[in-house]
Amino acid sequence: MKKLLLLICIALVSLSGQTQEKYKLKDNIRFGGYLKYMQTNLIQNADTILTDNLIHNRLNLKITLPKNFTFGAGARIRAFYGEITKAGIVAGTLTGKDYAEQLKAYDGVLNLESTWVSGNSLVINSIIDRLWLDYTKGNLEVRVGRQRVNWGLNTVWNPNDLFNALNYLDFDYEERPGSDAVRVQYFVGEMSSFDVAYKWAEDPVNNTAAIKYKFNTHTYDIQFLAGKYQKDLALGTGWAGNIKQAGFKGEGTYFIPYDSLSSATGILSFSTTLEYGFKKGWTGMISYLLNSGGTNVPQSALSLNTFTPDAKTMMPNKHTVFLNFAKPFSPVFSANLGGFYGFGVNWLIFFPTVTYSIKSNWDIDLVGQLFWGDNIQREFVNQGNGVFLRLKWSF
Numbered sequence: 001m002k003k004l005l006l007l008i009c010i011a012l013v014s015l016s017g018q019t020q021e022k023y024k025l026k027d028n029i030r031f032g033g034y035l036k037y038m039q040t041n042l043i044q045n046a047d048t049i050l051t052d053n054l055i056h057n058r059l060n061l062k063i064t065l066p067k068n069f070t071f072g073a074g075a076r077i078r079a080f081y082g083e084i085t086k087a088g089i090v091a092g093t094l095t096g097k098d099y100a101e102q103l104k105a106y107d108g109v110l111n112l113e114s115t116w117v118s119g120n121s122l123v124i125n126s127i128i129d130r131l132w133l134d135y136t137k138g139n140l141e142v143r144v145g146r147q148r149v150n151w152g153l154n155t156v157w158n159p160n161d162l163f164n165a166l167n168y169l170d171f172d173y174e175e176r177p178g179s180d181a182v183r184v185q186y187f188v189g190e191m192s193s194f195d196v197a198y199k200w201a202e203d204p205v206n207n208t209a210a211i212k213y214k215f216n217t218h219t220y221d222i223q224f225l226a227g228k229y230q231k232d233l234a235l236g237t238g239w240a241g242n243i244k245q246a247g248f249k250g251e252g253t254y255f256i257p258y259d260s261l262s263s264a265t266g267i268l269s270f271s272t273t274l275e276y277g278f279k280k281g282w283t284g285m286i287s288y289l290l291n292s293g294g295t296n297v298p299q300s301a302l303s304l305n306t307f308t309p310d311a312k313t314m315m316p317n318k319h320t321v322f323l324n325f326a327k328p329f330s331p332v333f334s335a336n337l338g339g340f341y342g343f344g345v346n347w348l349i350f351f352p353t354v355t356y357s358i359k360s361n362w363d364i365d366l367v368g369q370l371f372w373g374d375n376i377q378r379e380f381v382n383q384g385n386g387v388f389l390r391l392k393w394s395f
Contacts, residue, residue, distance in 0.1 A: 028064040033057065038172060038390040040084060052084035056172065060130070068137045072147075074130030074175065081122045108180040109200045110146060129178050139187040146178045149197045151212055151225065153238040153251050156287045156322050157314045159269035160238045160251040162210050162229050163199050165310045171351075171367060172390070191216035206230040225253070229311065232257055232266070247275035252290075255312045267293035269312055280327075285338075287322040294318035296344030301373035301383050304349070319343040324351075332357040346380070347373035365390045 036056040043049050056078050063071045106113055112128035132145030152158025158166055163179045183197040192215040199208040210227025220241035227234055238251030250272035257266065273287040294317045307316055324338035339350040350370040357363050369386040 023066050025063070030062040031060070032395055033059040034392055034394040036172070036390055036392045038388055040082075041387040041389075042084060043385045043387065050083045050087065052080065052082035054172075055079040058175070068135055070134040070136070072130055072132050072134065073128065075126060075128045076173075076175075077124070077126040079117075079122070079124045085123055086121045106177070107201050107206070108146065108178075109202060110180050112146065129175065141185040141187075143183045144181075146180050147183065148176060148178045149181055149183055149199070150176075151195070151210075151223070151238075153221065153223065153240045154249045154271050154287070155273045155275065155285065157271040157289045158251060159253040159271055159311050159314060160212075160223070160225060160236050162208050162225070162227065162234060162236075162253070162311050163197060165314070167309050169305065169369065171353075172388075188215075191221075201230070210234065223251075229253075229255060232312065233261065234311075243274075245276065247273070249273045249275075253311060267291070267312060269314060271314070281329075282325060282327045285322075285324045289314055289320040289322070291315055291318055291320075294344070298344070298346045298374045298378070301342075301345075301347035301349060301371040304347070304371075315342065317342045317345040345373070347371065361394045363392045363394075365392070 034057075036054070036058075038054045038056065040052040040054065041049060042052075056076065059075050059077075061071075061073045065071060106127060106129075110131070112131065113126070115123065115125050117124040128146065130146055130148070132143050132147040134141065134143040136142075149163035150158075150161060151163065152161035152166070154160075156166075156168060163181065164177055166176060167173075179197075179199040181197055181199040183195070185193055185195050187193045193213075195212040195214065197208075197210060201207050208227065208229050210225055210229070212223055212225040214221065214223040216222070218241075220239050223238045225234070225236045232255040234253050234255050236251065236253030238249075240247075240249045242248055250270070252268060252270035255267045255269065260266075268290065269292075270290040271287060273285060275283065275285045277283050291313055293313070294315065296318060299316075304316075309315065320340055320342050322338065322340040324336065326334065326336040326338075328334040334355050336353040336355075337350070338353075339348065341348050349372070350368065352368045352370075354366045355363060356365075365388070367388040367390065369388075371383045371385065372380065373383050375381050375383070
């Protein structure tokens, strides 16, 4: 599969090399990115505070080529150094793995990740998480390579997103992971489309292939999808629209293991959201997530930091509610307070955020992640906190 994907890319690149008159490469290149510094502080109590540092460089390249082709690439280079890196800790949880091993966890077949430095206190890692060639003609679009295939409609949790599940706690990765995939889209008019995608995973048994049909009716975007999701048959639907002045979104996917298709026993992953704009600029959102295969056993809230979400299991517990309020107090200053409660596991997590725009391309953020849950004595207590100070320069 890996060789097939590379051969397709090479073939498309060779086709795009057929230049047209008046085509000038320099006029068709778009290059940008950002450079960020983030300080992380993990606070257990006044006696236990660990500090770490991250320098994060993002590079994005897009080239419009002749013959309806477009080439895109994106890379992130990160340097971690400090106490947390040395201890091998992720957001307050000791994983038993060093930082370099934790970072190399991309589920793809193209070897585009490198660890340049792997020391006790310094780790430098780079990954090309976008590398694709796109062909568009009329109503047809074909994209091959490492790309983001986003089928989700909901805001927080996306059970329809079979290819790139969102990890809400990973706020520093705005672009989100990509997939080593082939994607074909055919647009039927202005509001309808067919979308077919195939993703190669590191383990072939986890390859994903699906088809989606999306259309608009009565001001609602509606979609239906079906396909193979790793070891399951996946059937899903989603919608996005409004109830009067409130935004109303939702999506759900039912996963049936291939070894039990006859008994039709599976897992339902479903999420829905209401969003509303209040007076004086306030916006509010409430979202609910159901994981029918989730647990009701209490556990540490910090265990969520080592949990890897996917479309089938967005959260480890059965029922979760998310609540969020946000307000821009001025064109350069905004604040956000969000959090969710996990029923059964009995944890409460807050996400306060303050953002200030220093200049048009300079931003500073103060982000908190506050974890509450049951201790061994079944007392509901604060289990740990993360405080992140981030400075970002975009170019």
